[in-house]
Amino acid sequence: MLRHSTISSSSLPWLRDDSSQTILMSSDQNAGVSLLDYPHRGKVAQLAEISVFLFLIAPSLIFSFFYIKQGSSSFALTAIFTILRDLALVSLISYFMWRNGEPPVRIGWTRHGWPREVLLGLLLFAPLSFGAATLEAGLRHIGFHVPKTPLPALVPGRSVTQSAMALVLVAVVAWSEETIFRGYLILRLKSVTGSTASAVLLSSIIFSIGHGYEGSAGVLTVGAMGLVLALVYVWRKSLLAPMVMHFLQDFVAILLIPLLRAK
Numbered sequence: 001m002l003r004h005s006t007i008s009s010s011s012l013p014w015l016r017d018d019s020s021q022t023i024l025m026s027s028d029q030n031a032g033v034s035l036l037d038y039p040h041r042g043k044v045a046q047l048a049e050i051s052v053f054l055f056l057i058a059p060s061l062i063f064s065f066f067y068i069k070q071g072s073s074s075f076a077l078t079a080i081f082t083i084l085r086d087l088a089l090v091s092l093i094s095y096f097m098w099r100n101g102e103p104p105v106r107i108g109w110t111r112h113g114w115p116r117e118v119l120l121g122l123l124l125f126a127p128l129s130f131g132a133a134t135l136e137a138g139l140r141h142i143g144f145h146v147p148k149t150p151l152p153a154l155v156p157g158r159s160v161t162q163s164a165m166a167l168v169l170v171a172v173v174a175w176s177e178e179t180i181f182r183g184y185l186i187l188r189l190k191s192v193t194g195s196t197a198s199a200v201l202l203s204s205i206i207f208s209i210g211h212g213y214e215g216s217a218g219v220l221t222v223g224a225m226g227l228v229l230a231l232v233y234v235w236r237k238s239l240l241a242p243m244v245m246h247f248l249q250d251f252v253a254i255l256l257i258p259l260l261r262a263k
Helices: 043-066 075-100 114-141 160-193 196-209 212-236 240-262
Strands: none
Touching (some): 043 075, 043 196, 075 160, 114 240, 160 240
């Protein structure tokens, strides 16, 4: 998404490190302060910014509780809408960061130590997935609501084209949703509330609301998963591990399991 151009790096401070060398994604070496303790640029301005952002995403989050009934929307249409929506929101975040002169590392966009972070994401995926499945089963057992039938719009067909689209979908969703709900929202909510714990909790709640179509059991389970992903992000100060965990979770649910069942 970020690329070199003829624009001077001095005119785009968020694209250069402390030695004024233009980079595609900042490393932790150019961050002289902690990712979540960067100096504030005014609580009122940041509150206004995040209010506008939440206003933009609120309709789709709320709409998830009244999702289109089974069979009335194709997988392709849902996938295209989701990809375009998420890319648009990340573009808006990129604009906010550029306008404020903030480096990408502030929202966890960093390649520093990427092999270690990717490996960590791979290792943490299994306990995350097992824990989520156990929690959802427990919630169902005590009576929390779940959809009677799965939504086919979220499950690809057997064609190679739809399977390829599903792969693109899970990759874009993992990258964009971690950027939105972990990187950006935690950064801004911490600035507004003055508390990392509050920012982590609020971002996880907002993340769960967007999964209303999964029923109350699904919403609570997704909220718990969002909390785990947020804690990993705050711990590692990088979105790479959460992105890998998120990608694998969606890949198994949306692509792998339906393909195995189709055989």
